[in-house]
Amino acid sequence: MDVLVFDVWGDYAHFKKFYTTSSPLTFSFPPPSTVKGMLGAIIGVNKDEYLEKFSKGKCKIGVKILNPVHKVRLGLNHINTKGGYWIPCKKNNHEARTQIRTEFLRAPKYRIYVFHKEKDIVGKLYNNLIKHESFYTLSLGLSELLANYEFKGVFRFEEKNNELDENIEIGTVIPVNLIKPYGIEFEEDKKYYKERIPIEMNSDRVVEVYEDVVFEAEGRPVKANVYKYWEDSNGERITFF
Numbered sequence: 695m696d697v698l699v700f701d702v703w704g705d706y707a708h709f710k711k712f713y714t715t716s717s718p719l720t721f722s723f724p725p726p727s728t729v730k731g732m733l734g735a736i737i738g739v740n741k742d743e744y745l746e747k748f749s750k751g752k753c754k755i756g757v758k759i760l761n762p763v764h765k766v767r768l769g770l771n772h773i774n775t776k777g778g779y780w781i782p783c784k785k786n787n788h789e790a791r792t793q794i795r796t797e798f799l800r801a802p803k804y805r806i807y808v809f810h811k812e813k814d815i816v817g818k819l820y821n822n823l824i825k826h827e828s829f830y831t832l833s834l835g836l837s838e839l840l841a842n843y844e845f846k847g848v849f850r851f852e853e854k855n856n857e858l859d860e861n862i863e864i865g866t867v868i869p870v871n872l873i874k875p876y877g878i879e880f881e882e883d884k885k886y887y888k889e890r891i892p893i894e895m896n897s898d899r900v901v902e903v904y905e906d907v908v909f910e911a912e913g914r915p916v917k918a919n920v921y922k923y924w925e926d927s928n929g930e931r932i933t934f935f
Contacts (some may be wrong), residue, residue, distance in 0.1 A: 695809050695853075697924075698816065699846040700823050701760065702732065703803035707834035707841075708796065712892060712901065719797045720835070722763045722909065723804055723867060725891040726755045726935040727901070728835060733808065737818040738829030742897070747815065750894050750903070754934035756807035756866045756924075759913040763887075764800040769793045802834065805846070807866065807932055820848070851924040851932070863915035864923060866932040870906040877919035878908065885911040893935055905935070 709721040709728050724732070727745070730753070734744030748755075772792045810816050822828060823845035832841045856862065861879045870888070880886060887909055894903035910916050925931045 695851055695924075696816075697756075697849050697851050697926075698808045698819055698823065699805065699849055700808075700843055701803060701805050701846060702832070702834070702841050702843040703761070703801075704834045704839055704841040705801065706839050707799040707802040708839060709799075709835045717795050717797075720765065720799055721889060721891055722765075722799070722887065722911070723757050723759055723802075724835070725893070726757075727892045727895050729755050729757065729806055729808075732806075732832060732841075733819065735830040735832050736822050736828045737815065745895055745897060745899075748810070750935070752811045754807075754809040756932045756934045758805040758807070758866045758932070759909060759911075760805055761801055761803040762913060763802075763911045765797055766800050767795050767797050770796050798839075799834075807851075807934070809851075809934070849926045849928075849930075851926045853922060853924050855922050856920055859919060861917040861919050862923065862931055864918055864920065864931050864933055865915045867907050867909040868916060868918055868920065868933050869935060870908060872920045872922065872933055873908065874919045874921060879917035879919075881917065884914055884916075886916070887911055 707720070708718070709724050711719045711721055730744055730748040731741070733748055734740070739747050770793065772794055808819065826845070832843060833839050834841045861877070888906060890904055890906050892901040893905050895901050908916060920933065923931050923933055
């Protein structure tokens with residue numbers, strides 16, 4: 695199948711974890727639900743439609759970490775806008791403004807792999823990516839965190855079953871449900887992490903599917919015994935959500 699590939703990066707990113715409130719934490723990479731929002735921004739699909747346009751039955755997404763995961767915490771000033779207006783903060787008035795410690799990713803960069811069944815959507819993505827144009831401004835989780843991106847090309851990937859039952863190097867974030875029992879070969883110089891991420895949301899923006907994933911924090915490939923993977927003519931092996 696033909697897969698569109700592009701890189702996206704920025705100074706900072708924040709992909710809020712679903713279980714944090716007062717001190718927001720971030721995922722280490724954009725979950726599929728966030729990537730779908732990026733794709734919608736590129737071709738001009740609004741927030742009420744992109745979840746359906748890029749649903750799991752139509753679209754496959756892969757994410758590779760290119761820059762090492764580096765998290766920092768910064769204070770954000772939140773203002774009280776209840777009632778549709780903002781009253782400037784006065785001395786000894788702590789209700790109008792609250793500072794929240796928020797976790798950010800510093801200098802993040804990712805490679806995104808996209809397959810879609812509908813040719814018109816693929817055509818729009820291809821045309822805008824190659825011209826470096828987007829309908830809406832592209833950001834990394836928050837509207838203030840602007841992103842840049844670069845089209846890498848269209849590559850032919852073939853789905854393969856791991857019939858030899860061997861550990862192979864996978865370059866992208868790997869869903870745990872694709873890994874066979876005891877199927878990760880841990881190497882001493884690598885940093886392995888596991889996170890639970892949202893995969894699919896409904897039209898009410900309620901998460902319907904979560905998955906555990908495994909990745910290497912420096913962006914290096916993980917040796918794993920997976921049930922299936924996708925490989926291109928250059929020998930690159932990836933997995934999809």
